[in-house]
Amino acid sequence: MEEDNHTLIYRQDSDLDLSFTSCTNTTISSSSARSSLARSSLCLSFNESTRISSASVPQSSNIPNLHPRPHRKSDPNWAAVNTAANLSSDGALHLRHLKLVRLVGSGNLGRVFLCRLRDYEHANFAIKVVDKNLLTAKKLSHVNTEGRILSSLDHPFLPTLYAHLEASHYSCFLIDYCSNGDLHSLLRKQPSYRLPIDAVRFYASEVLVALEYLHSIGIVYRDLKPENILIRDDGHIMLSDFDLCFNSEVEPTLDHRVERIKSRKQHRTRFGRYTCCNGRSRKYKEEEVVTEFVAEPTTAFSKSCVGTHEYLAPELVKGNGHGNGVDWWAFGILVYELVYGSTPFRGNSKESTLRNIASSRNVTFEDEPKCENPSMAHVKDLIEQLLVKDTSKRLGCARGATDIKRHPFFDGIKWPLIRTYSPPELRGLSVKKSGKARDGLVTVMPKKRRWIWKGLSWILMKSKGSKRNLNSNQNYYCYKKNVV
């Protein structure tokens, strides 16, 4: 048994719970079961032997020790798991501590069950059970990749690995349970399979932040699609399925960019009040140096053909090697699908879809009645900039999410506060209110509080005596370099 503060690795099969097999006939929960139309991921190995990046091959089957997880320290699920482990005679979590509730789905590698701790009914977990006897060496290496990556994550929009249990020929990962199923099933419940534009912005923003985190620790995800975006009970997302990821080096930088801002010049009057020049408001263009944190694995390189047909980037289809850009292409396809209910290059067969992606055909949008909503124009522009076939011109490839966040489609989003935004109200989505959520994506603060915040930030700026501010693009999560 190995244990650190956060993960308990069970190594003995003394309490092997054979209900993994007996549970398979249980009905799949409708909220979390994946729709039968879900698209399966593709993993071709014909290219892999030649020039695959060494970082993409799992070096060992061992899950490394976890780094501290500052963002989930106060998570009550951790407390429940630790309590169960501490009460055990050897201080370890075992399969016997868990009670399987029902099967929620099956994938390429294994089955996922909803489970609870036997002595604590209030916390739901998902356990992914992999029967290693049934897997080929290639699939086993995917399980190892998934385990290594899960053990390195610490982000609200990514799963927390509470325990990795090895029992006989089963490998089990205990992670967060997402009661609202996946975004693909949710999309199927909407009229014309489309989401309202504000809901698109909500999910796109959360996915963007999750991808930003993965890239900042050198992980290229490669399997972005609505099927892999799970929805937690509070309505926020959790990306899942890390078996197709690959690792790369990443060199973080702090970039300085000059931004022209509009401001109103103000003078202090002798009465001590603020007023505008000549009593009228005048706009001045000012320049401000904005410091941005950029950590994008621009040197990532792999030749394996993995992903899901409709979401594959052209460079991946052509098989000459690909890097970080495949995730930004897939992000463009995702946004398109959320807006239009289908993917832009889909053909009558998988082959014709691949041909459309590899062709020089650009993304097109269906004719719509004239729409007054400026967000529609913005979202189309965002999609066009992401679905650029030439990676050197594709938005995100050079500086990652930092550039994408500045796109007008995301105007008004306060990135550091993203977790506090209320999820959209959608058919088929049942959200447990935490009481802390803000209403709407672009929350307007009461006037009095706005002024207090402005005052505070002015005082902070003065006290630092610096002309350079970090703008809202800065990353607030704990950055870890090459932890995987």
Ligand SMILES: Nc1ncnc2c1ncn2[C@@H]1O[C@H](COP(=O)(O)OP(=O)(O)OP(=O)(O)O)[C@@H](O)[C@H]1O
């Ligand atoms: N944490 C979770 N909470 C709720 N449902 C989950 C969770 N993880 C997975 N599922 C569901 O279980 C099913 C299987 O998930 P899993 O990740 O094993 O398969 P998959 O995504 O098909 O994997 P692969 O793409 O490797 O075949 C999916 O329908 C998924 O929606």
